[in-house]
Structures are given as structure tokens and as C-alpha cells.
Amino acid sequence: MASASITLTNTMSIWRDRAAPIETDAFVPDGDYDLVVVGAGLTGLVTGLLFARAGMRVAVLEARSVGAATTGNTTAKLSLLQGKHLSEMLRHTSVKMGQAYVDGNREGMMWLLRYCEEHGVPVQRKTAFSYASSPGAVDRVNEEYRAGVALGLDVTRESSIDVPFPVHGAVALADQAQFDPMDVLAELARDFRRHGGTLIEDVRVQRVRPGDPNRILTNRGLVTADKVVLATGMPIMNRGLYFAKEQAQRSYALAFRVPGRLPDGMFLSVDLPTRSVRTAPMGEAGDSDYLLIGGNGHPVGRHPSPLSLVNDLTRWTELHFPGAERTHSWSAQDYEPVGRVPFVGWMPRSRGQVFFASGYDKWGMTNAVAASLTLAGDILGGHIPWAQTLHRRTTTLQDAGSFIGANAAVGVAAVRGYTRAWLRQMPADEPAEGRGVVTHDGVRPIGMSTVDGASCTVSAVCPHLAGVLSWNNLELSWDCPLHGSRFSASGRLLEGPATRDLRRFA
Ligand SMILES: Cc1cc2nc3c(=O)[nH]c(=O)nc-3n(C[C@H](O)[C@H](O)[C@H](O)COP(=O)(O)OP(=O)(O)OC[C@H]3O[C@@H](n4cnc5c(N)ncnc54)[C@H](O)[C@@H]3O)c2cc1C
Numbered sequence: 001m002a003s004a005s006i007t008l009t010n011t012m013s014i015w016r017d018r019a020a021p022i023e024t025d026a027f028v029p030d031g032d033y034d035l036v037v038v039g040a041g042l043t044g045l046v047t048g049l050l051f052a053r054a055g056m057r058v059a060v061l062e063a064r065s066v067g068a069a070t071t072g073n074t075t076a077k078l079s080l081l082q083g084k085h086l087s088e089m090l091r092h093t094s095v096k097m098g099q100a101y102v103d104g105n106r107e108g109m110m111w112l113l114r115y116c117e118e119h120g121v122p123v124q125r126k127t128a129f130s131y132a133s134s135p136g137a138v139d140r141v142n143e144e145y146r147a148g149v150a151l152g153l154d155v156t157r158e159s160s161i162d163v164p165f166p167v168h169g170a171v172a173l174a175d176q177a178q179f180d181p182m183d184v185l186a187e188l189a190r191d192f193r194r195h196g197g198t199l200i201e202d203v204r205v206q207r208v209r210p211g212d213p214n215r216i217l218t219n220r221g222l223v224t225a226d227k228v229v230l231a232t233g234m235p236i237m238n239r240g241l242y243f244a245k246e247q248a249q250r251s252y253a254l255a256f257r258v259p260g261r262l263p264d265g266m267f268l269s270v271d272l273p274t275r276s277v278r279t280a281p282m283g284e285a286g287d288s289d290y291l292l293i294g295g296n297g298h299p300v301g302r303h304p305s306p307l308s309l310v311n312d313l314t315r316w317t318e319l320h321f322p323g324a325e326r327t328h329s330w331s332a333q334d335y336e337p338v339g340r341v342p343f344v345g346w347m348p349r350s351r352g353q354v355f356f357a358s359g360y361d362k363w364g365m366t367n368a369v370a371a372s373l374t375l376a377g378d379i380l381g382g383h384i385p386w387a388q389t390l391h392r393r394t395t396t397l398q399d400a401g402s403f404i405g406a407n408a409a410v411g412v413a414a415v416r417g418y419t420r421a422w423l424r425q426m427p428a429d430e431p432a433e434g435r436g437v438v439t440h441d442g443v444r445p446i447g448m449s450t451v452d453g454a455s456c457t458v459s460a461v462c463p464h465l466a467g468v469l470s471w472n473n474l475e476l477s478w479d480c481p482l483h484g485s486r487f488s489a490s491g492r493l494l495e496g497p498a499t500r501d502l503r504r505f506a
Contacts, residue, residue, distance in 0.1 A: 011475075013073040013330040014255040014282060014290060019182035022066050022189045025198045029221035033059045033198075035379075036216050036225035038205045041071035042181070042364060043357050044231035045188035046111075046372035052195035054380055059225070060197065061218065063204040067185045069233060069495045070364065073332035075253055075276055075294050076181040078109055078365045079128040080153055081173035083268040084140055085363060087147035089340040092398055095150055100389035101341055102151045107386070108369030112184070113177060119187045123179045124281065127265045129161055131170035137271035138169050144270060145171045163263040165275070165320040178266055178278055181365075206499045208237060210350040229375055230347070230356035234335050234484060234497045237356075240348045243465070243497050246335040246359045247406050248484020251297030252310050255280065255290045255328040258321045262291055269295075275316065291324065293317045297362075300333055300496075301467075301481030302413060306474035331475060333484055333495070334362045338406070339399040344371045345378065345391055355379065410467075413481040417468025421445035421460060430455040436471030436478065436489065446505065451476045451489040457506040458491040464498040478502065 037048045040062035048060040066072070080102060090098050116123045132141045141157075148155035148171060158170045189199055209215040213224040235242050251274070267277040276294035293316070296309040303309065310329050317324045337343055337359030347354040355378065357371035374387040395403070417438075424439040427448065431437055436449035438460045445468045447460035460469045460478065467482030477494060478487040485496030491504045 011330060012328065013253065013332075014280060014292070014328045015076070015180050015182040016067065016072045017328060018282065019067070019072070019186065022186050023193065024066075024189075024201045025193070027200050027203050027220050028223075031059060031198075031223045032213065033057045033223065033225045035059075035227045035229065036061060036214075036223060037229045037231055038208075038216075038236065039063075039231035039233070040066045040185070040189070040199065040201070041069060041231060041233070042185065042368040043371055044229075045185055045192060046369050047229050047231055047375055048197050048199070049188055049192045049195065050372055050376040051380070052192055052197035054376075058192075058197045059223065060192065060199045061203045061205055061216070061223075062199070062201045063493075065201045066189055066199070067182055070332050070334055071181050071185060071368075073253070073330050074181050074364065075278060075292060076365060077128065077176070077178050077266045077278060078112060078123075079173065079176035079266060080105055080109065080366070081128040081130055081148060081155060081171060081176065082363045083130050083274075084144050084270040085340065085361065086151060087140070087143040090147050090150070092339045092396060093341060093393070097341065097389060097393060098147070098151055100386040102153065103386035104370035104374070104390060105363070105366035107373060108366040109177070111369050111373065112365065116179065116184065119191065121179065121183050121187050122281075123177050125175055125177050126278070127172050127174045128176040129158070129170045129172050129265050129267045130270050131161065131267055132168040133166055133269045133271055133275065135168050137269075140270040141169045141171055148173065161265070161267075163267065163277070176266065178280075180280070204493070204499065205236065208354055210347075210353050212353075214353050226353070227379060228354045230354065232497075233333075233358060233495065235347070235356045235358055236497055236499050237347055237354070238497075239350070242343055242356070242358060243483040244407055244410070245343070245403060246337045248300040248333050248496065249297050249336050249362070250300045250306070250331055250333040250479075250484075251294060251362070252306070252313055252329065252331050253292060253294040254310065254313055254317065254326055255282075255292050256317055256321065256324040256326050258288075258291045258325075259323040262289055273312070290327065291317070291321060299409070299481065300484035300486065301470045301472070301479035306331065306472050310474060334364060335359050335484070336361045338403045339393065339396065341390065341393055342367050342371060344374045344387075410482050414467055417470070417481065418445065421468050434473065434476060436473075436476070438468060438470065441505075447471070447478050447502075449476070449489045454490075455506075456490045456504065458487070459503040459505070462498060463500045463502065464496065
């Protein structure tokens with residue numbers, strides 16, 4: 001499907017590197033729509049398409065470009081076996097709720113596979129494996145196997161699998177799938193516009209005022225709509241406190257050219273350090289597939305050296321796949337919800353006019369579509385039994401415990417950020433190339449960095465909820481350890497629940 005040649009040692013995802021341009025529309029100030037969808041990732045585009053097909057006037061407003069945040073940087077395994085997710089979910093919720101989750105994911109998966117087939121988007125069918133990389137993790141594999149059986153999946157228990165890295169047993173589920181997520185987004189965008197939808201890039205929604213109609217304030221002017229869907233990853237509205245019920249998790253992915261045979265399947269370790277393995281048929285004619293390796297996730301803004309994590313993944317790959325040559329490395333984040341079941345539905349105190357979907361816990365290829373189907377059922381009318389069950393989720397004692405734990409960690413990160421900023425004297429010189437330091441000017445935390453020879457000083461306080469940012473030495477960005485907002489060295493907002501850039505001082 002996609003065009004363009006691949007650049008070696010690129011810091012863009014292999015999908016975005018090769019993606020052909022996507023046609024979009026111009027922003028119309030004071031535009032009025034039946035539905036505005038905020039965000040053009042998988043959730044936003046599937047939702048937009050479902051409503052455009054139903055004859056509604058729909059606009060999808062995207063702050064950056066289609067797929068720029070998580071969907072264009074995913075590893076795009078479309079699978080009902082999801083690492084150790086099923087057994088972890090069953091620790092938090094009932095089998096009935098877990099079954100509704102699997103049913104929704106199955107429907108999301110079937111929808112996407114059917115869509116790809118009908119629209120000529122290439123998909124490779126593969127067996128998914130959740131494996132133990134050490135003897136101590138065999139119990140986790142057994143637990144995942146039992147969870148899969150309890151939830152009606154045709155999982156099998158494998159004592160060994162044909163891969164060149166250590167495996168001490170695995171669960172397998174045949175006939176899952178993988179694809180290029182930018183192929184899918186490009187086709188959804190085309191189809192959405194063919195159905196009369198309006199797709200606008202480079203327009204950031206800064207605030208939504210619920211009302212009749214809803215007023216959507218953007219950096220380029222006001223638009224109005226009868227209904228709004230926030231498909232922004234973590235919701236950009238604070239009501240409902242979803243920022244405190246999810247944790248932003250950043251992780252890393254690399255592509256390699258490898259001499260010799262590659263493993264056939266999609267693999268994810270159930271133990272740490274996480275290793276995610278798949279292939280991608282990306283070569284020009286005659287070339288072999290690329291090998292994709294992912295893992296080493298951590299809460300956004302809380303690792304001292306993301307660069308070391310990519311180096312670690314590279315070393316692991318070179319050890320197990322001799323001769324591997326890295327072509328791409330990239331990073332992205334997704335949101336882990338308390339209770340491990342996504343949040344989908346209407347925003348509290350929005351008069352039932354503003355909806356959102358979030359918290360896919362790195363399993364958005366199925367969950368994004370399930371969420372879009374749920375929202376279409378909620379808004380257009382329709383009875384989807386698994387969606388009704390998922391709407392009835394409640395917070396268990398255990399959820400409350402992990403909620404308190406996660407927010408205590410946020411509190412610690414907040415205090416640590418301010419203490420470090422205040423203790424650090426302003427450096428006499430500008431930081432060296434690729435470096436960033438947080439210091440203070442009076443009581444105000446500031447961030448100083450140098451990237452591509454340009455030195456910048458910005459406010460180091462996140463405009464979302466005032467966390468002190470930390471420097472990301474891999475992506476040369478300012479990352480918030482509280483709720484995962486990220487900014488470029490010059491202060492431009494990249495992603496997360498914030499809606500404004502950082503103040504720039506120099
Ligand atoms: C490294 C990694 C690997 C993964 N691998 C897999 C996998 O193998 N299988 C799987 O199922 N899932 C995987 N996931 C998860 C999956 O990629 C995500 O759950 C999914 O892509 C989320 O889609 P989305 O549309 O909700 O969010 P996004 O793709 O992030 O889309 C949200 C969009 O909203 C835009 N936006 C944000 N704020 C605003 C605003 N104020 N105004 C306008 N626009 C805004 C953003 O720019 C963005 O384009 C992975 C995630 C990561 C991080």
C-alpha cells in the first residue's frame with residue numbers, strides 16, 4: 001500500500017517513515033457540525049467514519065497530523081491474547097466483565113479485519129504468543145492460559161517455541177493479525193472524507209464548553225457541534241478526573257534488518273524486561289521482512305535515561321539476532337487504566353453531550369474499534385450487550401488501592417520535581433548539545449536545553465496540573481512525570497492531557 005523509501009537509523013516509526021501523504025481539509029472558522037471528534041488516531045477516525053456513514057455532518061480535528069501520537073507509533077498487533085492482560089484484568093474484575101471485554105475486543109478485531117479486507121489493506125495472519133523469558137515467570141504463563149480458557153479463547157499451552165531468544169513456556173492463540181497502522185489510518189481518512197466527513201490537521205482543541213450547541217475552542221478559532229467525542233488518548237477535559245485514574249506509560253520500538261530466518265508469529269513476554277517481537281513485510285521487492293522489537297516501558301517522565309533503554313533493546317536484539325542492523329527506533333505512550341478495562345462513555349457534567357474513550361493499556365488496535373462501536377451505539381441508539389456490561393463497571397477495593405498507589409507516586413514525583421528545580425543552581429553556560437536541565441529563576445522552575453545548536457529556556461511547569469517537567473535525553477523533549485504531557489525543547493505541546501504550549505523565555 002504505502003510508498004516512499006525507508007531511511008536508515010531513523011527516529012520516526014517505520015510506519016510513519018514510509019506513509020504516503022494523507023489529504024485533509026481546511027479549517028473553517030465558526031464551522032457547525034453534528035459531531036466533532038477530537039483526535040485523528042484509530043479511535044477518532046473509526047468513530048468519525050461510523051457517524052459519517054450514518055449521514056451526520058462530522059469534523060475530525062487533529063492537533064498534529066493523522067497518527068502522529070500513538071497509533072502511528074504502535075506495534076499494531078491485532079490480538080485477543082494480549083501479553084498478561086487477561087489474567088491481570090481478572091484480578092481486578094469479574095469473569096462477566098472480563099468476558100464483555102473479550103467480546104468487545106473480538107468485535108473490534110472482526111470489524112477491522114473485515115474493513116481491511118474490503119478496502120485492500122494488507123494484513124498478515126499470525127499466531128500470538130505470551131511467553132515466559134525466565135523460569136520464574138512460568139506461573140504467569142499458566143495464569144494467562146487459565147484466564148484465556150475461562151474467557152472462551154482457543155488458547156494452547158506450549159512448552160517451547162521456535163525462536164532464538166530464551167523461552168520457558170508460552171500460551172499461544174492462532175489466527176491473530178498484524179498490519180501497518182498508517183495503511184489503516186490512510187484508508188479510514190480517505191473513506192471518512194468520501195462519506196462527507198471533514199478532516200482537519202494542525203488544529204488543537206483547547207477547551208470544550210458543553211452546551212447547546214457545544215462550543216469547541218481551538219487555537220484557530222471556535223467551532224460548534226451537537227455532540228463531541230474526545231479521542232485524544234488521555235482526555236483533555238479534567239472533569240471525571242480520568243487523568244488520575246490512568247497512568248501514562250511510554251515504551252520503545254525498534255526496526256532491524258536481519259540476515260537469515262525470522263521468527264514466525266507475534267511474541268510478548270509476560271515478565272520483565274518486556275520484549276515485544278513481530279515482523280513487518282516492509283522490504284522493497286526481494287528484501288526480507290523487518291524485525292520489530294519493543295519494550296522497556298515506564299511511566300512517562302520518570303526514567304532518568306530513555307536513551308539507555310533503546311540501547312538496551314538494541315543490545316538484546318544484536319545478541320539474539322546476530323548481524324541485526326537497526327534502521328528505526330521510536331517511542332510512544334499509551335494509558336493504563338485502574339482496573340485494566342478502558343473508560344468509554346460520556347463525560348461527567350457534560351449534559352450527556354461530550355463523550356470520550358481512553359485507557360487501552362497498549363491494546364488499542366482492538367479496543368479503539370470496540371470503543372468507537374460503543375459510542376456509535378450510545379449516541380445513535382442500539383443495544384450492544386458487551387458494551388452495556390462494560391458501562392456498568394465499578395471501582396473495586398483493589399482498583400481503589402492501585403488508584404491510591406498511583407496517585408501517591410504522582411505526589412512523590414511532584415514534590416521531587418520542585419525540590420530538584422529549587423536545589424539546582426542556574427548553570428553558568430548553556431547546556432551541551434542534546435542536554436536539558438531543570439533549574440529555577442526565583443521560585444519559578446525553568447528548563448534550559450540545547451538542540452541542533454539552538455538553546456531555549458522554557459517554563460518547566462506543565463500547564464496541565466503544574467508538574468515539574470523532566471528532560472528526555474532520547475527524544476529531546478520535556479516530559480511531565482505526573483500525567484504524561486510532553487513538549488518539544490522549544491515548548492511546543494506534543495501530546496498528553498495538556499492543551500497549551502509551555503511559556504518560552506528565551
Ligand atoms: C509502543 C506501543 C506499542 C503498542 N502496540 C500495540 C499493539 O501491538 N497492539 C495494540 O492493540 N495496541 C498497541 N498499542 C496501543 C495502541 O497503539 C493505542 O492504544 C492506540 O493507538 C490509541 O489510539 P487512539 O486513537 O486512542 O490515540 P492516538 O493514536 O494517540 O490518537 C489521539 C490523537 O488525538 C490528538 N490530540 C490530542 N490532543 C488533542 C487536542 N487537544 N486537539 C486535537 N487533537 C488532539 C493527538 O495528536 C493524536 O493524533 C501500543 C502502544 C504503544 C505506546
